[in-house]
Amino acid sequence: MYLKNHTYQKIYENLGFDESFGIKGFDKLKNSISLLHNGYLLGSCKEAGIFIKNHKDKKIENIFDFVISIYNKRIKTHHILFLFIHIFETALRSKMAIVLSNNYSSDKNSNDDWFKNPNNPWLVNKTQRVINMQRSNLDLNSTTSYEVLDLFTFGDLENVIKNHWADFKPIFADTKKYKNQDLPCYGTKEHFLNTLSRIRKARNDIFHNRPSRIKPKSIIANIEILLLRLDFNLKDAFYGIENSKYNLNLKYSYD
Structure with missing residues (x-):
């Protein structure tokens, strides 16, 4: 009561x-x-x-009708952010799996083993800490980069990029066009990590059913740019989904 x-x-x-x-x-x-x-x-x-x-x-x-109209708009925005962040996180994890496997496996043409390659002590130790923290019984002798990174938190992904920025800089900081459209560059490691940190904070709020204090337009704008830098076409992602339902206002042309 x-x-x-x-x-x-x-x-x-x-x-x-x-x-x-x-x-x-x-x-x-x-x-x-x-x-x-x-x-x-x-x-x-x-x-x-x-x-x-x-x-x-x-x-x-009617005060209820008026309040609920505002409430429903906020819930709709929450759903949009959940979808956008989920798409971005999935794409980021998959791209990181490929980059790490190509750059740090014992033989990129025949092995996918960066997470147990002794030549990469930082990555090996990081993976083992994550496995211990998650209390996972993952067998590193029969797994893939995708399954390993599935155990990493979003913060862990940030940490990997921070410590291996040279491998990810070409993706996020170099000059890039998408269908003759110039994409903004995240020119420094600090700039990119600050952006990723803001997305992580919004992600944790949204995924745990809390309102985010970060403006939705800022989150969506940055995620759209980052996805294009990952060569991800949002138009394809929304194929079969009612775009009108989400009232998407994307900046870039995908046609």
Whole structure:
């Protein structure tokens, strides 16, 4: 009872008014406390309160309907970010698997064993720490780079790139065009890692069902650039998916 009443009080505070204001829908709004995401609900109430305060000429008939319209937009953005980040993370893991296998395996033409090649002590030790941390029973004698990197957290991937920047610099920092369109360069290791860190923070929020404090437009813009630098065509990724459902506003031409 306390939690629900406390949350309802926060809704009042974020809206800037209560039932005495004379708007319908407060009962449904109170019931939604036990059904909707608390962070997005309170954020939507705050946005609604600001709008009503700044647009006194706009009549709101039902506060629940108004708040839920804002809430649904936020949830839709959450879904878009989840999809974009998932696509990017998958592409990054696969590209890293190829780069590491080609550059650090004992024989790139016949072996995929960078994760146990004694000539790469940092990578071998990193892999073993990850396996121990995950308590995995992965057999390094019969596995692939893909399966090894599946055990790595996003932060682990950052760490690998940081320590092997020379191998990834051509992908992310060199001049590149996509269908005669110049792509921005992440010219320094620090620039790229800062961008990747922001994506990781947003990823952890989104994947754990939390609102991200990082602006969605910034995340999507950077992921679009990074995917193109990975030679990934987003148009192909959305084949069979209703693009109109996500209202995608991509910057680059894919035709």
